Structures are given as C-alpha cells and as structure tokens.
Amino acid sequence: MPFNLTLFWFRRIECERLTLRPIELSDAADMFEYASDEENTRYVFEQHKNLEETKDAIATFFMANPAGKYAIELKETKKMIGTIDIRVVEEHKHAEIGYVLNKRYWGKGYMTEAATALLQLAFESMKLEKVYACHDADNVSSGKVMIRLGMQREGILRQHRIHKGKRIDTVYYGILRDEYYRNLLEK
Numbered sequence: 001m002p003f004n005l006t007l008f009w010f011r012r013i014e015c016e017r018l019t020l021r022p023i024e025l026s027d028a029a030d031m032f033e034y035a036s037d038e039e040n041t042r043y044v045f046e047q048h049k050n051l052e053e054t055k056d057a058i059a060t061f062f063m064a065n066p067a068g069k070y071a072i073e074l075k076e077t078k079k080m081i082g083t084i085d086i087r088v089v090e091e092h093k094h095a096e097i098g099y100v101l102n103k104r105y106w107g108k109g110y111m112t113e114a115a116t117a118l119l120q121l122a123f124e125s126m127k128l129e130k131v132y133a134c135h136d137a138d139n140v141s142s143g144k145v146m147i148r149l150g151m152q153r154e155g156i157l158r159q160h161r162i163h164k165g166k167r168i169d170t171v172y173y174g175i176l177r178d179e180y181y182r183n184l185l186e187k
Contacts, residue, residue, distance in 0.1 A: 029051065070083065081105045150179060
C-alpha cells in the first residue's frame with residue numbers, strides 16, 4: 001500500500017494513555033501553552049509570541065499537509081500535550097520522527113509511548129527499513145527518548161545547522177527493521 005495511503009488509514013492511533021490524532025485549530029490554546037514557553041521551545045522552534053502565531057503554524061504546517069503529523073492527546077483529559085510526526089522518504093524506505101512535548105508532562109513516559117506507536121506503524125504497517133531521529137547535542141533528554149525506543153546512536157554532525165542564531169551540533173539515532181523486531185522478542 002502506498003505510504004501516504006497508509007498514513008491516511010492511520011490518521012488516528014490509540015495508545016495506552018494517549019491518542020495520536022490530526023491537529024486542529026481548536027488545539028491552538030493547548031499548543032500555545034508550550035509553544036510560547038522559552039524552555040519548551042529552546043531546541044525545536046522559535047517561541048510563539050501570540051495565539052494567532054500558533055493558529056497560523058497549525059494551519060500552515062499541520063493542516064495544509066496533515067499526513068504523518070499528530071497531536072498527542074491525553075485520553076483521560078482530552079488535552080493536547082504535544083505533537084509528533086513521521087516524515088517518510090519512500091524511495092529509501094526510511095522515515096524521520098520529530099516531536100515536542102509540553103514541559104508539564106516531561107518525565108512521565110508520554111513521548112516514549114507516542115514514538116513507540118509510530119515505530120510500530122513504520123515497521124509493521126509501512127514495512128520501512130529504518131526510522132531515525134535527531135536532536136540538538138545540548139538536548140540530552142531527547143536523546144534519552146531515542147535510546148528508550150531502541151535506537152542506536154549513529155553519529156554527530158558538527159555545527160550542522162543554525163538554530164536561534166547559534167551553530168549547533170546535531171546527534172542522530174536510528175533503528176533498523178531487524179533491530180525493532182529483535183527488541184520486541186526480548187520484551
């Protein structure tokens with residue numbers, strides 16, 4: 001099945017404590033809560049200055065091309081606490097995942113739960129060969145999530161990009177299809 005069609009069929013994913021679902025304009029207040037916080041956005045994007053900027057980001061990035069982009073919603077409260085996305089490169093049968101989580105929900109395993117669901121989608125439904133992710137070298141917490149997902153550190157691209165006026169090192173992690181299935185057997 002074509003990858004975009006698979007993402008269409010899996011536009012809503014139920015996890016134990018979370019629902020991964022399409023992002024809507026009604027999520028703007030929840031997103032602004034963390035997108036306007038400097039600590040929360042330090043490594044990922046420019047801090048949002050007002051709710052209109054958040055609405056524009058939702059419309060431009062998430063709604064204009066929604067395939068593989070998910071709100072992370074707590075089942076218990078229906079609150080959107082972050083986003084996660086999977087960007088598939090069809091010709092190479094691999095994908096990159098990226099994520100951000102409201103700092104009020106850090107340290108509770110939510111991002112690991114959400115990303116695990118995307119790994120399952122990538123390897124079991126889409127039959128991809130590899131999934132990778134990267135983080136700013138200073139953002140060690142993001143790297144810990146990647147390790148919990150079973151990803152292996154692949155390397156550092158030194159001074160790889162400019163973020164908020166500063167050259168940063170980018171650390172890459174990846175997991176191969178056979179490693180994913182081996183990890184499942186070991187659990």
